[in-house]
Amino acid sequence: MSRQEKQQDNVPQKISSSLLDNLVYLRKQFDGSMDFIIRQFNIEGTKAALITIDNLIDKQTIAESILNPIRRAKLSHLNGMEKMKEIRDNILTTVDQEQMVEFDSLLTKLMSGFAMLAIDGCDFMISIGVQSFAYRSISEPSNEVVQRGSRESFVEPYVINISMIRRRMKTPKLKFERMQIQSESKTDVCLCYLRDKVSPQILKQLKNNISKIKLETVMASGYIAPFIERRGLFNGVGVSERPDTVCGKISEGRIAIIVDGTPNVLIVPHLFIENFQTFDDYATRPFFATFTRWLKVFAFFLSIFLPGFYVACGTFHPEFLPQVLLTKVVQAQAETPFSLMIECIMIHIIYEILREAGLRVPKPLGHAVSIVGGLVIGEAAVQSGLVGPPTLMVIALTAISSYVVPSLYEQTAILRLIFIIIGGTLGFWGITLGFCAILISLCSESIYKIPFSAPLSPFHLRSMRDVAIRASWKLLRKDVEKIQDMPGSNVKKK
Template sequence: MQNILITAADNKYNKISCRRNKMNTPDFRNYKNAEIDKTIDAAMTSLRTITGNSMDLNIMNVKICSVSCALVSIEGMISTSAMSELIFRPIMELSAQKSKGNSEQVFDFLTKESLLAAERKTVFNYGDVIQFLFSGFAVIFVEGLSKAVVYGIQGYDKRSVSEPASEQTIMCAQDSFTETIRTNISLVRRRMKTPSLRFEMMQIGKRSSTDVCMVYMSDRASSDAVDRLRKQLKGIKLDTVLTSGYIEPFIDEGFGSSVFSQMAYSERPDMICTRLNQGRICVFVDGTPFVLICPSLFAENFQTMDDFAEKPFYVTFMRWLKYIAFFLAVAFPGLYVALASFHPEVFTLKLLLNLAVSEESTPYPLTVEVLVLMLLFEIMKEAGLRLPKPVGSTVSIVGGLIIGDAAVKSGLVSAPLLIVVGITTTSSFVIPSLYQQTAILRLVYILVGGGSGLYGIALCTVLLMININSMDDLAVSYTAPVTPFFSKGIKDVISRRSFRSYEKTHSTIKEYKLDEKGGSQ
């Protein structure tokens, strides 16, 4: 029965649209540029047709000063209390004061003579009506007018601001972004009270029409980079955009050819404000708590917000400790396999004898042992990540202890190798932003180390350095300020400048911009 009603509504809508030449074809999918019907009945029929008479479409027919009107909303997307206070009460008071009026007078009251809601806009086509409806706005149609007014009274359920889950700090702010883009924007604006902070909202996704906001500081960011990123975002033709990962391949030029990415993510508002002050461009996507930072540098993966709350000498120590941890997470297993298989002379005699005795009791080659242990670790890590938190942590700890102990006692792996794997896996968690890269590079180093020794390790390192140095998204080298060398920013790589030095000079990402030949400007 419902299908028959929808079909009848489709036919009526198609006849109206064809008769008034508002659409080129009688297909209701071409509604975006169609003007709003002047009569309430025709407008409501068009809305039902466009939405397929969806059950969450709420239509309330009312009379305001003897003029027929319709209030349309989407169930669960608006605040009923806000609607009662901001719309129903003023309209009832107007009707009590003025019994008669015409359509223009009613529309002027809704748009000019009242403060029904902070967000208010006039729309003239069904495309804008649908966009606002599905964004939590209420729409009021007035009889005899081919336009409508929308009010922002959103009231859908959302997660409150909570502590960051992936970027823990000790002495810094403990709030993080949520899945609501306007809440995230307010968290940034609350910290950066400067008029140079710009927010540019756009919709990406043919079907999802996801709100995407490009944020930058006009006096810090490069105007060329802003124009280029804006063009890349508007050129995305995906049907749906649900997370920042959907748009990253379209704005990261080396996404498919480089191991690393020049786009960074952060769920911390204070980190985003820091990057904005350095001239970066950030991209907010509605529905995800992680904000995209364009462009990022390799050295920034070893920096945290706690660096700005601690003594410079301790920050220097921790920064170098992270560099060592990154080396151990990537190359330590492969280096161990290469030395034990091809260059045993580097070990002391006592250590070499212990390694030889341990390896003699294992049935598989050293390279196979390391690969098996690393793959088992990745399986346990993934299981602990996907399971509920109370169960996941227990599975990871108990599984690691039982499997590790049983593997050594059964003679499948050697005890020294288990120590190497333990040090490697622990080091990989020191730099969580580079975990994907370290997990893959670790396996590559194990294979080349077991296949050709230190020669393979050296060759793999050279190829990796070439790949990293070739990244220059938005005309900024990924390895700056090391290569090309910038003396002003090199101190932030090996240490942390004092805040007194920030008073004198403040560097931005524009200083690392490359010229047309690929050199530093």
């Protein structure tokens, strides 16, 4: 198709009063597609048509709410335009109806499961909501598993996700705003926020970012995430599959982005410290929630720095290791052909290969591939003298630690590899410089004019009740702190 033809197709055309012309245009658009259905019939001597997309509609609803009432109506004394208005106002029993005057919006509605009623002599059509399509039933969350709390997770149709949020927040201040990404897929995006909590400045900037997205297709929320966050190693956009978690974020002034076809909801703004907070923290006893929160922080740093520290000690700084442990490392190193750095890199890559294989193979085989593959390859590598037992233990410990904070797994996997190389070439000095670089990057970044490292930097003492510890609900403020009120925020107040 030439560029001129594409431009002509993109121009919204007005619906004609000629039924034949309208049907010819629609047939040309769908070009003989098997699921495009036109049912032509007469209404008291006037030609009419019902236009639908098969498998997106409820045929029983069409028969009971559209065709049967029209057949029973007495409309012989009316012309085409009058018949359409009478059907629209007094005959159709469906709730979701809209008058369509342009083909551009009509096609979008049609491919969203609406039926189009057209009558000869009428220069508009009526879209009728008769959607019915197959979708996955609501199930337990697979990634954000909790011991206490809801067992519901989002599904692919965004209208169902909207109802799950609305059911939990019964307030008229909760607003849903639909947008559509300009792409071939015309994917619907819904912004969800509380009118009295959200920052108008953040909302305006987010809408502007979404409106500028130009992609051929949008099949998942991950397609649009890079367009609405700042560039950096760590994510400035949160992701959740739990309705209760999303409701909690919305109550703090954040904005949830629901993308049709994706069982995950994006949340902006997202701060670094939120990666260590889970729903279970607020459903368990405060002392245990505080313990697990610090455990996550420790596991995060362990998963990044332990292999690099091990390589640096064995290569440049053996005095930092206890004598017994140093002897074990030296003995293991003497029996292997590679340096500590090469050993760690090799085991790290093998582990990532096993993990990826476990994710991609059929589910019944995934656990077997990961467990059996890890045991067999690990044992064979040690027995053959390719790697030493201490190296295998260090990489295994860091791999397990990285799953304690799953939202940061991508970052920890890359940083771990970087610090292994730095530790094997520059020692502790390189690790210290690398840590400072990460710290500077975290403290200098902002997401929608809110410091990404808040409330740690700039430091806010009162916020430590839900950061350094998880205080009792009796001590936490009854009014939830808004995200735009974080220290260091440059967001304009209402």
